[in-house]
Amino acid sequence: MPLSSTCQNCAKSKVRCVRNSEETKICSRCARLNKQCVYRETGRRFKGFKKDRQIEALESRVNELMTYSKLIPASRTTGGNATHSLNGEEIDETTLDVIAQGLVDMKTAQALIDIYKTDMILHFPFVVISPQVQASDLRQQKPFLFLAVLASAAYSNIPLQRLLGKEMKKVIASRMVMNGEVSFELLQGMLVFLAW
Structure with missing residues (x-):
């Protein structure tokens, strides 16, 4: 799992976390305050609202039906x-x-x-x-x-x-x-x- 872009100290203080470089893996704030800089693993991302997912499911079902209806002869009468x-x-x-x-x-x-x-x-x-x-x-x-x-x-x-x-x-x-x-x-x- 990838690491968070914000260290635990900056996240707790609700301040912007700026890394000095990728090699040092310590942010400028923790370096300045002489604190241990620990980056957490990222958690689950927000997947959207339930209604948005339901609408997407309906749209995909409609698209399937439209595709299916083109494959069927136009009239059964x-x-x-x-x-x-x-x-x-x-x-x-x-x-x-x-x-x-x-x-x-x-x-x-x-x-x-x-x-x-x-x-x-x-x-x-x-x-x-x-x-x-x-x-x-x-x-x-x-x-x-x-x-x-x-x-x-x-x-x-x-x-x-x-x-x-x-x-x-x-x-x-x-x-x-x-x-x-x-x-x-x-x-x-x-x-x-x-x-x-």
């Missing part, structure tokens, strides 16, 4: 809105859409998206939705993230939040467990859903 599960059965994805099911109307969805963008994002800035993005855009482009945001932002309506949470679990079962799908959108949705 056939025509229309049907996807195949691992056992070959077709799943109609429109049944997983909470707007199509009538569980939430677009006005409520837009209000929940706005709550997420203005209030919740301040506390969880890892999945950012642009202020210009409307609920209908998010529903079309990233339906899983759309559902995750709705489920998370519905905290003032517990029955609705539970209902949307059940829908989230259905989508997770359909897309991840049965289809084995891995995508950046699924990661974003899972981060939002699990954080709230």
